[in-house]
């Protein structure tokens with residue numbers, strides 16, 4: 001075993017193994033402009049992570065907003081938070097490393113109470129999940145008796161426990177439309193709540209939470225792309241209503257992934273969502289042409305190959 005200058009516990013892989021791994025990484029990461037040198041530099045780390053996964057029988061689930069080196073290099077499954085939590089129920093591994101933010105790892109644990117869920121590194125917050133407490137929900141219920149509470153998946157377990165239904169961006173519209181109620185408490189995303197009110201005509205009582213990453217997308221900021229007839233625009237429901245009113249399509253990342261099964265031919269695609277998702281789509285669909293959103297969730301980017309390796313090799317209380 002060698003200790004590198006970043007003090008990572010990495011085995012001595014032979015030159016051939018490193019070259020093969022670097023080539024595997026480059027094949028995927030070249031679509032994002034990564035160099036062969038960069039791939040050769042990270043190859044020992046991805047080799048060691050993949051070796052540890054086998055040795056310890058651990059599966060890595062990575063959210064679509066993770067960096068491309070995590071997605072291309074070490075993830076076994078990539079997707080949205082509910083999709084990954086459900087996936088975890090179907091795989092044989094009893095230990096899962098979840099690379100995303102903490103409410104997502106918690107959701108995996110809720111659906112897989114018997115499994116051990118590891119997270120890399122320090123606490124990764126979420127501006128939506130951190131905006132509301134269980135006490136806030138109890139007060140909302142007192143103020144609006146009888147109104148069902150629908151909570152977005154970006155919430156803590158305590159907030160989910162106070163709610164009647166937990167939804168994701170993939171099913172929120174259907175849930176609000178089909179609920180047998182005209183007044184619904186929807187928490188904690190103010191933008192999504194306003195979008196749902198307009199799209200369903202229902203009376204939505206919402207909360208003051210925002211996804212900082214999607215909230216900074218404004219019509220002014222994306223004016224060029226929104227006016228360009230060559231670009232098809234598809235926005236996440238966490239975006240401001242002014243954006244949802246202007247785009248051709250809206251939904252969650254699951255809807256965006258499905259759109260790519262049958263995209264409108266000869267048009268560039270602008271997904272107004274976190275850049276990590278766009279990078280993932282560029283790797284999976286090199287035949288298509290994408291616009292960058294440049295929208296970055298800093299909490300998601302706390303996770304790195306290095307802290308994934310440390311969580312696998314020497315897990316601490318903080319990782320579990």
Ligand code: CIZ
Nearest residue numbers: 080081082168169252253
């Ligand atoms: O559910 C998720 O993973 C989130 C937060 C958004 C999405 O649309 O995938």
